[in-house]
Amino acid sequence: MSRRDPYIIRRLNFRKVVVVTLISLLLVILILFAFITESDIPFNLQNRIRVHREHPSLILVDLMPAFVFILLYPMHRIMNRAIGEYEDRVKESQMIVDRNTKFARELSEGEDPEPYPEMIESELGKALRMIQLNIKSGRRKEKEQTWIAEGKDIISKILREYHDPGELSYQILQALNGYIQATQGAFYVFDEVEGRLTNTATYAYNRRKYVTQEFRIGQGLVGQCAYEMDFIHRTEIPDDYVTITSGILGDRKPGSILLVPLITNEALQGVLEFAFINPRIPKLTIQYLLELGEIIARTLLNLKLNLRTRELQEESRQLTEVLRRNEQQLQENAREMQSAQQKLESANIQLENKIVEANHAQSRLHLLLEYASEVISIYDESFRLTWISPSVINILGYTVEEMMGGKDMERIGRNDVVRIRKMLEQLKESPGRIEQLEYSFIRKNGERIFLRTYCRNMLEDSSIGGFVLNTTDITESKQVEKEQRLKSRMQSLSENSLDLIMRLSASGMIHYVNPVVEDYTGIAPGSILNRSCGDVAFQKEFAELMGRILSEMNRRPVKKNLQATLPMLMGEYRAERILSVDAIPEFLDGELETILVVGHDITEAKRIEKEIKVQNRKVQDSITYAERIQSSILPEPAHIRKAFPKSFIYY
Structure with missing residues (x-):
């Protein structure tokens, strides 16, 4: 509809009213003409006046055009108002269509237009808004994947260029620190023979640090990350973290720490440790480091195999040269064999010493678990307790055997048991996810304490095959x-x-x-x-x-x-x-x-209330006394009305 259409319609409506009014006027004239003609009198003004006097009802016929106009003109006004409202709705719809068209055009050109408030009032606007959100989500995911791919390309280039483990670890730390915006980083390589994690490179504040540290499996956060073969993200850093678990932070305490294991073919090759100023680490950074960890671990494994191969080749070459030179010296070879036998015996003795050291390490680990400040427990897929650390006797008062016998759930409130099972059910569908829960527990001596439990789904980990629960006593903090x-x-x-x-x-x-x-x-x-x-x-x-x-x-x-x-x-x-x-x-x-x-x-209020009651009682007594005096002096009203019929009593 053009802008002139409503104006034309209004004019046509008004013309129709005028035409109908004129037609009714013509009809009145025809009726008068027929009436006068039928009476056989001339059609003039005097005869018309005489006819109206004789027949007053003809006056109503004369007023018919006025009645028609009065009846049609309000309808004309109502129709014009409806046309105006329709025009406003058409303009509003056209404006919304123009806005949606502009929004769709900007969206198709790759821009991110700002949605307007009336957009969600139409189905088209809702659809355009959903398309915009989907496009933004796709761009964000594409940007994240691009960021991860670019980071992998940077590290892959370093892995191809460097073959020395020390220099390789330093270059990796230097690149990763800048890429993920970490303030400090450390690279630990796992020695399968010694069973230790050795620090090969440390990088902090854009400078290379020369720090030499070693951790056993399960020792500190580095050893714990290697033991669990899963990443560790800590935001609550203990005051003694430097002396117990960290090797890179000095006297400063970071906002958060992230440790990522380097695993390939289910074998540990090392651990990456990063410190951040901010307590929050983006999930994209963790995902990137986890994906990159397997690539680095595979490269480290290849470097170890190549290094071992070169060592074996060198030893083979030297042995061949020795055999070639000493081929005719049997006695000397015999003495060398005897010397080799002695070395073998020495190696056996060293192996036995390492076994003893491993047993000692196991004993130390048991003592650490027994006197730890938290209880570590493992539940299988059916939510049954399969293992619990010895520290339970110090924290909860029950022995390991009592907890395995069912005390783990008997001393918890019914609602808390339901919450724990619900948490495990949710984690069962989300491997690797960590949940936190707080609840109360009744110790063996009857004391009620409060516990905080962090639960991690490690059902897919063949070494654990269950849910790992880390429980600490938070009664004092509560x-x-x-x-x-x-x-x-x-x-x-x-x-x-x-x-x-x-x-x-x-x-x-x-x-x-x-x-x-x-x-x-x-x-x-x-x-x-x-x-x-x-x-x-x-x-x-x-x-x-x-x-x-x-x-x-x-x-x-x-x-x-x-x-x-x-x-x-x-x-x-x-x-x-x-x-x-x-x-x-x-x-x-x-x-x-x-x-x-x-x-x-409320003493004063009570005193005033008491005084009011006393005053009310006195007033009531006065009124009663006055009524009694009045009744004793005046005669009955019936007697007065009988004596004075036309009188009235005024009190």
């Missing part, structure tokens, strides 16, 4: 959080309040009182804090009030209002104060944690 929470709540209350404010635990321990408590009890706040209500020498009435509050709150924890009368000494006189007390329960995780007690002195 208590600190609770104390801080209670303290922060109390700080929000006004210390200058005239009301009595107290916060009690469910067992009666007093966590907070404001200075007004001294006015009611005569005891300073410092002598009350962090003490049980039963241990404080309150007055009998105040102690009974506290006992009543604790009893009713533990029985049914809902808000209650109580009143208590407390004695008060004013010099030699003894008075009473009436206290209105509101007891408000406070919950944590669905359990009663604390009770907020707010007391307000």
Whole structure:
């Protein structure tokens, strides 16, 4: 529809109204003409006036054009208004179509247009928005894959150019530190014979560091990464990390640490360790390092095999030369064989010593697990406990045999058991994913403690074949959080309040009182804090009030209002104060944690209320007495009306 169409339609509608009105006027003239002609009188003004006088109903016929115009003109206005509204809707639709067209054109040209608010009101707009989101998602994924591919190309080029393990590890660290924006990095190569991880290169703050360190399997974070053959990402760095687990950080503590094992054909070849300033490491960086780890591990394995091959070739060449030179010297060869026999015996002795060292290392590992600060446990695919570290006896109070016998789930609340099983069910579908869960546990001595468990799905790892749970005791941190929470709540209350404010635990321990408590009890706040209500020498009435509050709150924890009368000494006189007390329960995780007690002195209000009652009673007595006097003096109203029929009584 063009812009002139509504205007033309309006004019046509108005013309129709005029035409119909003219037709009705012509019809009136024809009716008058026929009526006068039928009466055989001339058609003139005088005859028409005479006919109207004789027949007044013809006046209604004359007014018919006016009635037609009055009837059609409002309809014409309504139609014009409808046309205007239709025009507005058409313009709005055209504007939305133009915006969608512009949005689609910019999207097709590779731009990222900004969506407008009315876009989601139409199906086309929703479809264009979904197309934009899909394009952005595809570009992001393509950018991530390109970033990973470019990083692999950089490292692959280094792997092709360098063949010395030391120089190769340094070049890899130098390239990776800049590519993943790490501040420090270390490269550890695994020696299968010695069973150790040796630091071959360290790179920090764009400078090469000369650090020599070794870790055994399971020792520190480097050894733990090698033992688990999985990456480790830590954001909570312990203060003693440098002396226990790290070899590259010096006296500085990073925001986060990432350790990636170098594995090929299920064999460990080394470990990469990186430190970052930021606590958050992008998942794309972890994915890139995991994919790159296999490539580096395969190259390290090839370098080791080539080095061993060259060594064997050199030894073979030397042996051939020796045999060729000494071919005719049998006696000397015999002596050499005897010497070789002696070397073999020495090698056997060394091997036995290594076995003893391995046993000692196993014993040390057992001791470390026994006195560790966390409990490590493994559950199979059916959620049955298959292994638990010896440290459980120090942390939970139960032996390994008792935990294997079912104590692992018996001493946990029913809801927490359901949460643990639900977490394991979710992890069962997500290999390599890590979940965290906090719950309470009852130790063997009956003490309730709080535990935090990190669970990792390692069902696909043939050496473990289950879920690995790392559990630590967080009871002390929970208590600190609770104390801080209670303290922060109390700080929000006004210390200058005239009301009595107290916060009690469910067992009666007093966590907070404001200075007004001294006015009611005569005891300073410092002598009350962090003490049980039963241990404080309150007055009998105040102690009974506290006992009543604790009893009713533990029985049914809902808000209650109580009143208590407390004695008060004013010099030699003894008075009473009436206290209105509101007891408000406070919950944590669905359990009663604390009770907020707010007391307000209503002595003056009670005194005023009592005085009002006395005054009301006096007024009522006066009214009653006046009525009695009036009834005794005046005759009955019936007698008065009988004596004075046309009178009335005014009191």
